[in-house]
Amino acid sequence: MPMPRDDRDQPCSVARLTNRQLAWRALGIRSLTKDSLIKQEQLVTFSTEVFVAIAGGVIGWVVWVFAILPFTGLKNTYTGHLIIPFFFCIVVSSLAWFFSLSWIRTRKSKQIAQLHLDHGLCPSCAYALDGLDPQQDGCVVCPECNAAWNAIRVSTTHA
Numbered sequence: 001m002p003m004p005r006d007d008r009d010q011p012c013s014v015a016r017l018t019n020r021q022l023a024w025r026a027l028g029i030r031s032l033t034k035d036s037l038i039k040q041e042q043l044v045t046f047s048t049e050v051f052v053a054i055a056g057g058v059i060g061w062v063v064w065v066f067a068i069l070p071f072t073g074l075k076n077t078y079t080g081h082l083i084i085p086f087f088f089c090i091v092v093s094s095l096a097w098f099f100s101l102s103w104i105r106t107r108k109s110k111q112i113a114q115l116h117l118d119h120g121l122c123p124s125c126a127y128a129l130d131g132l133d134p135q136q137d138g139c140v141v142c143p144e145c146n147a148a149w150n151a152i153r154v155s156t157t158h159a
């Protein structure tokens with residue numbers, strides 16, 4: 001997986017989500033999301049997130065049916081075959097999503113970086129890049145994390 005890099009080709013990070021942004025992502029309903037940056041991000045990562053959630057659900061079901069159910073007294077009950085697996089799959093699926101979110105975001109770091117720049121934010125640490133003068137090579141350098149971004153890519157209108 002390619003590591004995120006800034007416009008001087010130095011390694012950088014993918015800006016972390018705030019708790020509020022994480023909550024929007026966990027809710028996962030784009031039409032309700034109030035944070036416009038997160039709304040756009042959700043579009044970029046949607047298919048990978050759905051894949052991870054389905055894979056997590058399948059793994060949860062397999063684990064329940066083959067590794068847990070035989071050792072419970074629920075083998076021939078609706079509870080053992082429908083109710084518990086239903087909730088178990090949701091829990092495993094959510095955990096799979098939660099723990100792979102940073103991998104998912106790193107995988108799409110190029111698109112996510114541009115979204116941050118469209119909002120005038122540093123893609124590496126989400127610091128506001130407003131009012132900074134570009135250096136000789138045309139890059140704006142983030143005062144918070146030193147990542148450099150081509151000034152042309154940094155929006156001042158906050159799309």
Ligand SMILES: [Zn+2]
Nearest residue numbers: 122125142145
């Ligand atoms: Zn930064």
